[in-house]
Amino acid sequence: MSGEAIGIQGITKKFGDFVAVDDISLSIAQGEFFSLLGPSGCGKTTTLRMLAGFEAPTSGRILLEGDPVEKVPPHQRNVNMVFQSYALFEHLDVEGNVAFGLKRKKVPKDEIRTRVAEALELVALSSRSGSRPNELSGGQRQRVALARALVNQPRVLLLDEPLGALDLKLRRQMQIELKAIQREVGITFVYVTHDQEEALSMSDRIAVMSDGKVAQCGPPEEVYEHPKEEFVAGFIGISNLLEGKVESGGRVRIGEDCLEVPDLGDGHTEGESVRIAVRPEKVAVDEIGSAAYRIEPDMFTVEGEIESKVYLGVGNQLTLKLGNGGRLVALEQATYRMRADEQWEVGQKVKVGWHPEHCMVLG
Amino acid sequence: MDHSLDPGESLTSKRFWDWFIFPGGIWIALLFAIPLFLVLALSFGHVDDFGRGVYGFSLDNYRDVFDATYIPVLVRSVAYALATVILCLLIGYPVAYFIARYGGRYRYALVAALVIPFFVNYLVRTYAWVALLADQGLVNNLLVDWGLTEAPIQMINTPFAVVGGLVYGYIIFMILPLYASIERMDPSVVEAGKDLYGSPFQTFIHVTLPATQAGILAGCVLVFLPTVGDFVSAQLLGGPDTYMVGNLIQDQFFAASNWPFGSALTVVMMLFLAVWMVFYLRRASKGEAEVL
Ligand SMILES: Nc1ncnc2c1ncn2[C@@H]1O[C@H](COP(=O)(O)OP(=O)(O)OP(=O)(O)O)[C@@H](O)[C@H]1O
Numbered sequence A: 001m002s003g004e005a006i007g008i009q010g011i012t013k014k015f016g017d018f019v020a021v022d023d024i025s026l027s028i029a030q031g032e033f034f035s036l037l038g039p040s041g042c043g044k045t046t047t048l049r050m051l052a053g054f055e056a057p058t059s060g061r062i063l064l065e066g067d068p069v070e071k072v073p074p075h076q077r078n079v080n081m082v083f084q085s086y087a088l089f090e091h092l093d094v095e096g097n098v099a100f101g102l103k104r105k106k107v108p109k110d111e112i113r114t115r116v117a118e119a120l121e122l123v124a125l126s127s128r129s130g131s132r133p134n135e136l137s138g139g140q141r142q143r144v145a146l147a148r149a150l151v152n153q154p155r156v157l158l159l160d161e162p163l164g165a166l167d168l169k170l171r172r173q174m175q176i177e178l179k180a181i182q183r184e185v186g187i188t189f190v191y192v193t194h195d196q197e198e199a200l201s202m203s204d205r206i207a208v209m210s211d212g213k214v215a216q217c218g219p220p221e222e223v224y225e226h227p228k229e230e231f232v233a234g235f236i237g238i239s240n241l242l243e244g245k246v247e248s249g250g251r252v253r254i255g256e257d258c259l260e261v262p263d264l265g266d267g268h269t270e271g272e273s274v275r276i277a278v279r280p281e282k283v284a285v286d287e288i289g290s291a292a293y294r295i296e297p298d299m300f301t302v303e304g305e306i307e308s309k310v311y312l313g314v315g316n317q318l319t320l321k322l323g324n325g326g327r328l329v330a331l332e333q334a335t336y337r338m339r340a341d342e343q344w345e346v347g348q349k350v351k352v353g354w355h356p357e358h359c360m361v362l363g
Numbered sequence B: 001m002d003h004s005l006d007p008g009e010s011l012t013s014k015r016f017w018d019w020f021i022f023p024g025g026i027w028i029a030l031l032f033a034i035p036l037f038l039v040l041a042l043s044f045g046h047v048d049d050f051g052r053g054v055y056g057f058s059l060d061n062y063r064d065v066f067d068a069t070y071i072p073v074l075v076r077s078v079a080y081a082l083a084t085v086i087l088c089l090l091i092g093y094p095v096a097y098f099i100a101r102y103g104g105r106y107r108y109a110l111v112a113a114l115v116i117p118f119f120v121n122y123l124v125r126t127y128a129w130v131a132l133l134a135d136q137g138l139v140n141n142l143l144v145d146w147g148l149t150e151a152p153i154q155m156i157n158t159p160f161a162v163v164g165g166l167v168y169g170y171i172i173f174m175i176l177p178l179y180a181s182i183e184r185m186d187p188s189v190v191e192a193g194k195d196l197y198g199s200p201f202q203t204f205i206h207v208t209l210p211a212t213q214a215g216i217l218a219g220c221v222l223v224f225l226p227t228v229g230d231f232v233s234a235q236l237l238g239g240p241d242t243y244m245v246g247n248l249i250q251d252q253f254f255a256a257s258n259w260p261f262g263s264a265l266t267v268v269m270m271l272f273l274a275v276w277m278v279f280y281l282r283r284a285s286k287g288e289a290e291v292l
């Protein structure tokens, strides 16, 4: 990765009085797989459409490889888009769809032919080049849309929930294919999705959006392990939220118990209330009375009671009622260490623990 | 117990509903098929000494239809109809496009505003055009008053007036199917055209027009069919030089009192239009198969 493919500098988009995108600034590197992730209506599509040129920002600048493009109409921007509805040209066959952009750019005929053939090979659709879009399955239509954009070798490819219309299994498969294709062609991808798993598994970096703003931007591990605010912690994965008060020496009091948080960070004054988030999969649960089995010595522990249990196949999701009245969800992965007779009962008293470094302090 | 699955019962009720085809069927047979058959039969007849149509079996009337005297009338009718179709398309497409894409919540009000004038009888609307285009009509009076011309311009009794009247009379049949197909078009397809380096004009030619071709075809056929047989516009706004086949047929039945020849003309016209109709239906059903 080198150089900046897209620079977004303080763009705002208003529809009348409604602010759809609110002063966003992002820098997307060349060759990066960059995702915009957020709930419905947070402004992902609007942001993408401003990059494509279908909407003009109310204010702010967009740089494409250093050049300002806010005033450049879509057909003169060297970016291409994969639409959520695919927007294939039904009156053209697959080949005609893929060749559309090259024809408009007046590329010589035989070059069009070879590039279209290459693009169709890339998406494994060579055998369907003569088919009409309506004769194709959803996954095939998706790949035509992808080939139609990629064949132009754009500087940046914009994808608006490209897998949203596919069923779960096909979606998983296409995620892997898309990622492989992106690595192969080395084009910058800006990928809009509201599926957090998709964003985590595919992206180099993720910008989590909420209400037209970027809540946090960083690599998947960072936004997952170190969410800066409650919204991010809650939107990406599930989080248990605990209310605490800062005490001296980087300690946080939760109820009667005191917890030593390693990376509490500076700027917290004594007595200040903070929220601590813990991922369910980081929470260990043990029977009371028996030898410690999952809970490790340096864990922070509290006592609780199993309130409900959901069997997930690969494990159990337990909802625990803590002694101090709070609730906690624990995701217990089934492992080879699991005893055959091991069964959790609702109402059973348990010991709950987690490593202090797995506490995420939210601002 | 589930009674609704009883096979006997559902069969009876199906038979029962089948009876409902009869009133409409009889109506069509009596008032549609029989007159048509009478016209067909009469077209092979001749006129007796008192000017009454007599059934017979001769092809004379058909030979007369393609007589050199009438060929210009047939050609003129088709030419006027084609000109009308083209003008309706050129005027109607931008109107339909604007309403469908930019009408927003006023879309239905705008469509209604277009349709309402067509509640007025076609004949009455064409008379209004006479008042507009006559030598002492509104347009000429204004032109003279404003000093744009010395004397009134001859507008009535010209082919332009006749085609203008036809366009005015039938344009709604172009706009409505165009509107329907433009509104149904996925707007992101147009954006895809622009995204793939198509200028607005190229995108219109290569994306929008093909995507709305079903509406274009329907509009053209719906305008062409009634226009080619129309007699009102030529009668009120035209003169001897704009005589159309509709006028010819009308004269056979009312003025010349040659019903057999009028019938033969009618049959030829119907066959001619049927060819167009079949062409349209085949295209339309193919288009439908493509949509599915
Ligand atoms: N043309 C428009 N006119 C008025 N409001 C609009 C327009 N386009 C988008 N909006 C509003 O802007 C907000 C953001 O829309 P946007 O389509 O960007 O959301 P999104 O994040 O893509 O959501 P989704 O996941 O549902 O696609 C929404 O509240 C939407 O109603």
Ligand SMILES: [Mg+2]
Pocket (backbone or CB within 6 Å): A044, A045, A046, A160
């Ligand atoms: Mg969207």
